[in-house]
Amino acid sequence: MTLERELHRLLSRVSIKNVDDVRPEDDLVEKLGIDSLTALQLLAAVEKRFNVTFPDERLDEFRSLRDICTHVRNEQEKQR
Amino acid sequence: MKVGLIAMSGVRVRTPELAALGVTLPQFVNRGRVIATLPSLGLLTVAGLTPEDVDVEYREVADLDDYAALEPFDLVGISSYSAQIDEAYALADRYRAHGIPVVLGGLHVTLCPDEAAQHADSIVVNGAEGAWPRLIDDFEAGRLQRRYQGRRSDVFRPPHYAKPRFDLLAGRPYNRITVQTSRGCPLNCEFCAASLRITSAFQQKPVELAVDEIRSALAVTKHPFFEFADDNTFLNPRWGKRFLRAIAPLGIQWFTETDVSVARDEALLDLLAESGCRQILIGLESPGARDLVGLDPHDRKRKWADGYLDAIDRIQSRGVTVNGCFVVGLDSHTPDIFAQIKDFVNRSGLLEVQVTVLTPFPGTPLYARLHREGRLLEDRYWDRCTLFDVNFRPMHMSVEELEAGMRWLFREIYNETEYTRRKRNYMEICKKLPSTTYRTPMPSTRPRPAEEKLL
Numbered sequence: 001m002t003l004e005r006e007l008h009r010l011l012s013r014v015s016i017k018n019v020d021d022v023r024p025e026d027d028l029v030e031k032l033g034i035d036s037l038t039a040l041q042l043l044a045a046v047e048k049r050f051n052v053t054f055p056d057e058r059l060d061e062f063r064s065l066r067d068i069c070t071h072v073r074n075e076q077e078k079q080r
Numbered sequence: 081m082k083v084g085l086i087a088m089s090g091v092r093v094r095t096p097e098l099a100a101l102g103v104t105l106p107q108f109v110n111r112g113r114v115i116a117t118l119p120s121l122g123l124l125t126v127a128g129l130t131p132e133d134v135d136v137e138y139r140e141v142a143d144l145d146d147y148a149a150l151e152p153f154d155l156v157g158i159s160s161y162s163a164q165i166d167e168a169y170a171l172a173d174r175y176r177a178h179g180i181p182v183v184l185g186g187l188h189v190t191l192c193p194d195e196a197a198q199h200a201d202s203i204v205v206n207g208a209e210g211a212w213p214r215l216i217d218d219f220e221a222g223r224l225q226r227r228y229q230g231r232r233s234d235v236f237r238p239p240h241y242a243k244p245r246f247d248l249l250a251g252r253p254y255n256r257i258t259v260q261t262s263r264g265c266p267l268n269c270e271f272c273a274a275s276l277r278i279t280s281a282f283q284q285k286p287v288e289l290a291v292d293e294i295r296s297a298l299a300v301t302k303h304p305f306f307e308f309a310d311d312n313t314f315l316n317p318r319w320g321k322r323f324l325r326a327i328a329p330l331g332i333q334w335f336t337e338t339d340v341s342v343a344r345d346e347a348l349l350d351l352l353a354e355s356g357c358r359q360i361l362i363g364l365e366s367p368g369a370r371d372l373v374g375l376d377p378h379d380r381k382r383k384w385a386d387g388y389l390d391a392i393d394r395i396q397s398r399g400v401t402v403n404g405c406f407v408v409g410l411d412s413h414t415p416d417i418f419a420q421i422k423d424f425v426n427r428s429g430l431l432e433v434q435v436t437v438l439t440p441f442p443g444t445p446l447y448a449r450l451h452r453e454g455r456l457l458e459d460r461y462w463d464r465c466t467l468f469d470v471n472f473r474p475m476h477m478s479v480e481e482l483e484a485g486m487r488w489l490f491r492e493i494y495n496e497t498e499y500t501r502r503k504r505n506y507m508e509i510c511k512k513l514p515s516t517t518y519r520t521p522m523p524s525t526r527p528r529p530a531e532e533k534l535l
Contacts, residue, residue: 016333017303033302033305037401041399041507044511045510045511047511059500059503059504
């Protein structure tokens, strides 16, 4: 499964919403109305699934799937 | 005939030092913003009680322009809490000066009816059920009475029940909607100024009605987050489980208030998570059992206090966060209480914390006692009933020590570093959740667009 598909799947599971039409650049709060706790749950699920870490002081900055994807890719690059 | 219903909302702090501090504390400000954007469920219920042939308009006080002409309503209804009651009275006076009759209602009006009556053509005490339809009939017949008594029981049964008019919120930018599933709370804490003051006993809405209301709200708002406007939602675990099973398929996310006894029921905790509960607010009041003696008539909170940390763990281990509420200034509190709360917060893993000062709201047993003991700082201080301003002399510290201690505690627990630490702690809890905690959403009825590449 591609990273993109997996992020969609995780978003769907933690938000309990249909996310089929969420685009990479969409702000998740504006698009889905997800609350701050769901946003943290999503980041935690991504950290666990891809064995990466989001910096604590920047947790509020990951507002779209693209933001998250970019960070995961960068972290994976560093781990190689 | 056109009725205008005007909601007074917002969070206020009068003490200048605290107000200045508040704007620098992100978590404090965030919750204030949330509260300020909640629609008035009371007025939406009043709208639901209004006969269909009467036009109803819902307004937030922020919608009203001070300099614009007043809207030409035939009748205006205003509801307000104590902290904003003087602004409500001023608005009522303004409408009445323009010849528009005003009805005042709500908790403060119920607790101080004679005062409110000076600013209104009519008042409604208790809830609007059993009063508002009669009031409208009387108004249309030209015989409006000075006071109407709403029902204190059976408000969720026909013929008194009315579904709130959530449709009045359509097109407005609300992202949080309140739904009430119960009224009252048998704990009967001395300081409580919530819905127990307008009921004769705890009343619970039939599950079917509560679910129907949620569906109605979902139909008119985009991605709403639900706040159940209850004082103690899960007092009856059997009702609670039926309710949670009924809302689980709706795919909503929600918040409510309940007491710590919810942690004793594993099945209920599982259902909380499965039904989309994001947070429950629990009035812990104070970290130590001995501080809680006499707070409620049966000393239930004192008996629960030793299990607070374990209860928080059990609830949060499901990914449901606890917003732990503390009240400072209890008669048992000394200046040590502020450090004790900070220490408890650090040990507990609470994601969110709410600290308020003991507030003698008019009409409460606390008000009567402090008045009797000569400990109220002023006779009338309603604009300072904000939960953050001190209005009485504490037993074991000075007013200044209480105010300074609150400011210290706010700085210690609401700053960015501490909040970030608590967020990380919550994320680590989430990582331990079994994958079954997350449910698969309902299938979409929309066609799936072609997959896009994220980068």
